[in-house]
Amino acid sequence: xxLCSHPKMAATASVIMYFLVFSASSMVGALATSRPLAxxxxxxxxPLIREVCSHLICNNYDNAEAISVAxxxxxxxxxxxxxxxxxxxxxLQEDFFLESSLVEGRKTTVHNNLGDRAPSRAFLSPxxxxxxxxxxxxxxxxxxxxxxxxxxxxxxTSIATAAYLCGGAALPGEARSCAASTDxxxxxxAAQLGNNxxxxxxxxxxxxxxxxxxxxxxxxxxxxxxxxxxxxxxIVVCHHLAFPSALYYCxxxxxxxxxxxxxxTEGRFQQAAYVEAMAVCHLNTALWLxxxxxxxxxxxxxxxEACHFLVGSDMLFTSAVG
Numbered sequence: 001x002x003l004c005s006h007p008k009m010a011a012t013a014s015v016i017m018y019f020l021v022f023s024a025s026s027m028v029g030a031l032a033t034s035r036p037l038a039x040x041x042x043x044x045x046x047p048l049i050r051e052v053c054s055h056l057i058c059n060n061y062d063n064a065e066a067i068s069v070a071x072x073x074x075x076x077x078x079x080x081x082x083x084x085x086x087x088x089x090x091x092l093q094e095d096f097f098l099e100s101s102l103v104e105g106r107k108t109t110v111h112n113n114l115g116d117r118a119p120s121r122a123f124l125s126p127x128x129x130x131x132x133x134x135x136x137x138x139x140x141x142x143x144x145x146x147x148x149x150x151x152x153x154x155x156x157t158s159i160a161t162a163a164y165l166c167g168g169a170a171l172p173g174e175a176r177s178c179a180a181s182t183d184x185x186x187x188x189x190a191a192q193l194g195n196n197x198x199x200x201x202x203x204x205x206x207x208x209x210x211x212x213x214x215x216x217x218x219x220x221x222x223x224x225x226x227x228x229x230x231x232x233x234x235i236v237v238c239h240h241l242a243f244p245s246a247l248y249y250c251x252x253x254x255x256x257x258x259x260x261x262x263x264x265t266e267g268r269f270q271q272a273a274y275v276e277a278m279a280v281c282h283l284n285t286a287l288w289l290x291x292x293x294x295x296x297x298x299x300x301x302x303x304x305e306a307c308h309f310l311v312g313s314d315m316l317f318t319s320a321v322g
Contacts, residue, residue, distance in 0.1 A: 055186030059320040115206030129181035136167030147244040158242035205312030227258035240313035281307035
């Protein structure tokens with residue numbers, strides 16, 4: 001989940017809100033050890049996952065080769081086409097690590113114990129989602145009117161941030177959709193992976209940290225499970241966005257490895273003694289922005305593997321076929 005308090009998005013959201021407030025008329029007229037990954041069982045408390053899986057065959061939920069990468073010249077060409085001023089949700093991840101550092105018994109730190117910094121909200125009905133204006137900066141004021149949100153509110157800034165992310169460019173060759181209903185989310189997943197899928201999510205994270213800033217807390221890695229490279233050939237990750245109703249930025253990602261780690265928490269978030277954390281390793285980061293924070297955080301070169309954890313409200317889907 002992403003809030004406008006993220007340091008990289010705060011300035012962008014502020015600029016968008018400036019134009020929304022002061023140029024409204026013009027905008028409206030013209031914004032480790034190999035183990036099977038633990039299953040998300042029917043006892044999961046997450047109603048959104050249950051709702052999405054009612055539209056899919058989630059094999060691990062309620063229903064009982066080397067990755068080919070583009071040739072170096074193709075990757076370089078695609079990377080050169082990226083607009084350096086445009087950020088995608090990929091550029092806003094936190095809690096980076098190297099797969100080799102995910103070792104049982106080792107300590108690390110994560111933001112807010114991977115808890116979401118905004119409350120979970122219900123999806124719109126399919127009918128209401130159809131009436132929602134397209135989520136772009138061009139339509140930001142219309143979206144605020146749709147929800148009855150005041151332009152000078154924190155929620156208005158969240159809408160502006162979501163509009164920027166959903167209406168902006170995706171990574172070259174990456175399929176992407178912002179889903180405001182379970183039907184839309186399930187349809188995107190099915191279009192990318194088919195109806196027969198497995199769904200994973202970080203479990204045990206605080207449901208709401210009640211803080212708007214990022215607080216890094218120490219955790220101990222208790223257990224590690226790694227998915228296969230074949231399984232990670234193509235996955236769909238759906239990131240929760242702050243919005244008046246449930247909104248997920250879903251994108252199909254290729255060349256990954258899915259990991260799961262049991263983290264023992266310490267410090268202020270005692271209600272989450274153990275977190276079953278899902279993570280994604282991107283095996284080739286050549287298409288990432290040169291200023292991507294992972295390169296500095298991990299002291300790696302562009303193109304090298306980088307991993308990150310998913311927060312509690314995110315969802316990850318893999319194909320159950322093959």
